Amino acid sequence: MRERDSVADMLKYVVKRVLMVIPVMIGVSIIVFALMRVFSPDPAPIVLGQHATQESMEAWREANGLDEPIAQQYFSYLAGALKGDLGVSYYTKTPVAKEIGARFPATIELAVAAIIFATIFGILLGVIAAVKKNTIFDALGSFIALIGVSVPIFWLGILFIMFFSGVLHLLPSGGRIDVLLKPADVTGFYMIDALIEGNGAAFRSALVHLIQPALALGMYSMAIITRMTRSSMLESLGQDYIRTARAKGISEAKVIGKHALRNSMIPVTTVIGLQFGSLLGGALLTESVFSWPGIGKFTVDSILKSDFPVVQGIVLLVAVIFVTVNLVADLVYAYLDPRIKYASKREG
């Protein structure tokens, strides 16, 4: 009986959170639509080039509906977007969905690699720093975290390239894979595709290309996770139940791993979820430095070229991801902390 109740509560909570995505998306789409049209330069001369004439620019604007009132433009865009039609890029004349689809797996692959790196090392460093509080390990962990939060990604990226590629010649300076080894496109994630194909050389090539950008991108998140883990662990370690556990003669590893760590993970999980969203933003800089063929650099280029349909498409996509990741983080949060019952969210 109680089980069923909690499942129903959970379901209700999920449905509610999913429905909340709709107003968020409408808000985001209105803001990006208006911002692009107010602050971006006229796309017509950019699209038509240096031999554009007044007439050709007007004809082009008309053909692309830019002469209509902005509200009308918005509603026809929304109508298309609901049908899955995000329009055609002004600059490359290719459907936006296709342009994004060609680049999106690269960004996700990079962000996932970065968050895995950040999570593993962040928690590890945080736990060590907390357990060995006020020792050299703690100082070292805090120092690494300080560097991670303070150093700008693009600068760190260039340093990495100069060291690992320029001096050591160990890793490639940019790109995603050795193109002649590229596996057949199944998922769009080269490492997974290489495994599906059983192509070891391709897998290795994809991996060595991924290391530097993932490290550079994940550094900031790692630092945040380290700090959060450390402070949360310290709090847990000072709790009565830890003393009780120790008094019961449970091994120290178990005390830290099971009792302290699990309880410290609640705020850390939320931070990881938020960090994943911000990684998509950080990807913008990392992708430029490492010539990583994702949507980050493409977004900047499209903004500079006033390519409205592309920018709108990407912003909507990123908003969906951000909202989804936060939703997942909240659900995991609820799972990790048995005290949080969905019932408590009923009124909220």
Place this chain on the structure above:
Amino acid sequence: MRRESRLIALSLVLALVVAALAGCGTKQESTGGEQPATGSEYADTFTFAQGADPRGLDPALVDDGESSKVIVNIYEGLLKYADDSTEVEPCLAESWEVSEDGLTYTFKLRQGVKFHDGTDFNAEAVKFNIDRQLPPKVTEDMGYAGFVFGTVKDVVVVDDYTVKINLTQKNTAFLANLAMSLAAPMVSPKALQDNNNSVMEAPCGTGPYKFVEWNKGENVVLVRNDDYWGEKAKTKNIIFRFIADNSARVLALTNGEVDMIDGIDATVVDQIKNGGCELFEAPGMNVNYMAYNVTSPLFKDVAARKAFSQAIDRQELVQSLYQGYSEVAETILPSFVPGYDPSVKQVAYDPEAAKAGLAKAGIKKVHVIAYSNPRPYNAATGQSLATAVQGYLQKVGVECTIDIFDWTTYKEKVKAGDFDVAFYGWIGDNGDPDNFLNLLSDPDPTMNIARWQDPVYIKGIKDALAMPNGPERNAKYAELEKYAAEQAVWLPISHAKMLAGYRKGVDGFVYHMTGNTFLKNVTVKKAE
């Protein structure tokens, strides 16, 4: 139990991965991984790195250099440029005749040429390609259709391998237009029909390389066309890689990941040379100039313009601003453009005469405007140029006030005309002298920023455009250039060189003054 063991397992996997990597260097990166046929001393892959993706690979629908560099290896036009100048040569057309009245061009086409999709190249294909860019079919987003085919009346198929193009007016530059990498290259009509009239991502031409794939944001891969009508390409695979960051691109070169790069400036030259790579320098098809506003009361007289120009030591200026990567411009035309005449000289540096002349003309204060961005013809920015000129004029007792604007605003200011002296430049389109020299006859002040409207010069430009190619036409342009120099309307400053970096062992590329890289004969010696 479950949670910590999972964490430990993950850490172990990561440690394994790191350990595995320590053992595997990236040696295979250098030539793209595929092992060349044993016994050959040459690699079978050549990698070229540029700053950005092509806009697309349909020559009628793009207008940018990044697209153009890829396009010239896939497509060909009726004519082409000589390797070391902008003289036109036969390509898909073996010969051509121009009618007496200069209005009909008849081309004899090369026989036995096939597009990459196996269809025949013939007169119908030529007609299809040009008709596509003429009214009523032309669309407003075909950036170069008007420039290249604007004077075409119609195209007539005479027989399978003869095609007649009728013009609405005499236009000798039309031949140079046909050698351009934009609008002019011939696309397979079948490919266009199959792809809804846009081969942006499915290019199909007659060139020495065939398109394989385009990984957006990453690279374009081409493979040798083994059915090519001429001498086959020497290297099997060509990869165009896109590396946006300048220093990352240089590092990819010195690290051996790519064989050649472009889009570089003087600041990275040392890095390239110290990295054991070579620098390629060639004259560029551009001009960087200073213009007098001849509608300003200060500079309506040629004597005043001359005196101002005499104050400026261009040799010293160009050397200090561009450090050897631009040449002093004595002519508006770059030296490889037909009509260039080395005997043309601009007003020479003579500070004493300048002082006297400016005093006589009563010039004490001059309003100068300049742009703050680097431009392809002026890497040092218009601002540095203006400041240097200000220094020279100060020495002869003239005060220059400089207003600086970003490039977009600057163009508006130039158009508005509130200045005495301004800086500008031009990047050539088709290598015909008309493309440079008609600027000074153009009634549009955004083109002709000096606002000079001299009937003698305007008539000369009109006549020269109608003259058939040859020594007589070239002499006419030399004469016009001399006239412009005497009138001292512009002071040409410099022609920026084109720079590329390449690895030792790379040979046979043609880095053309139009900014295109022809890779048919490129070879890469395998690294020892």
